Amino acid sequence: MTLTVEDVHSGYGGGTVLHGVGLAIPTGTALAVLGRNGAGKTTLVHTICGLIKPRAGRIALDGLELAGRPAHRVARAGIALVPQGRRVFASLTVAEHLALSRRRGEWTVPRVLQLLPRLQERLRNRGNQLSGGEAQMLAIARALLTQPKVLLLDEPCEGLAVDLADRVRAVVAELARGGLTVLLVEQQPEHALAVADRVALLADGMVASTHTAAQLRADPSLTDHVLSVASH
Numbered sequence: 001m002t003l004t005v006e007d008v009h010s011g012y013g014g015g016t017v018l019h020g021v022g023l024a025i026p027t028g029t030a031l032a033v034l035g036r037n038g039a040g041k042t043t044l045v046h047t048i049c050g051l052i053k054p055r056a057g058r059i060a061l062d063g064l065e066l067a068g069r070p071a072h073r074v075a076r077a078g079i080a081l082v083p084q085g086r087r088v089f090a091s092l093t094v095a096e097h098l099a100l101s102r103r104r105g106e107w108t109v110p111r112v113l114q115l116l117p118r119l120q121e122r123l124r125n126r127g128n129q130l131s132g133g134e135a136q137m138l139a140i141a142r143a144l145l146t147q148p149k150v151l152l153l154d155e156p157c158e159g160l161a162v163d164l165a166d167r168v169r170a171v172v173a174e175l176a177r178g179g180l181t182v183l184l185v186e187q188q189p190e191h192a193l194a195v196a197d198r199v200a201l202l203a204d205g206m207v208a209s210t211h212t213a214a215q216l217r218a219d220p221s222l223t224d225h226v227l228s229v230a231s232h
């Protein structure tokens, strides 16, 4: 399904963080949103999935308007979030996490374990016994078991060892190739390019520019003005 975000304004209390964000992610493609710390990336994904109510703007899934709907309604419409920091429960086992997330649909527990075989070996381990990479795999598995059409991933490779981060990115790229619509929040351009077809640069609460992966590979300096600390 195509996710469309138009002129979204959002923030906390008296402060506005997003000042008119616009994006469109066609079915089966992956868009990475790149931006510095505090640029508003998490605010954007939380606004899309209904955890923060936007002050203005439109958020639609294949034309179905979702802006302002509560998170459980947005989830039911087919948008799942893999949150920053994984958010797994310390005292629940992997098997219990999977059982709690499961909804009827094409993603079954055996299918997610096939995609993420490391979890198969950890089914009886509790959340606090998992490595960062395993917890990230579990966070992705949980999201898939809700049968999403759109997957939002907030810095999924943050804090992971290089080989595990590569594995997580490979899984996300495979999901997009399989037809999921993916929005990936990243801070490193090279990580975004490992997964995304297109990259949106977020600065000062707005999309400063959007580039194809090929354009960014050909001219890495395109990200300089939004990512370099010196320019601010």
Ligand SMILES: Nc1ncnc2c1ncn2[C@@H]1O[C@H](COP(=O)(O)OP(=O)(O)OP(=O)(O)O)[C@@H](O)[C@H]1O
Binding pocket: 012, 017, 035, 036, 037, 038, 039, 040, 041, 042, 043, 044, 187
């Ligand atoms: N719960 C909150 N209440 C008030 N302000 C917040 C809250 N969460 C974030 N902010 C502020 O909103 C701005 C954007 O934060 P956000 O977390 O969206 O940025 P980010 O791009 O995801 O950053 P990071 O890369 O550090 O995760 C920051 O100035 C931050 O301090």
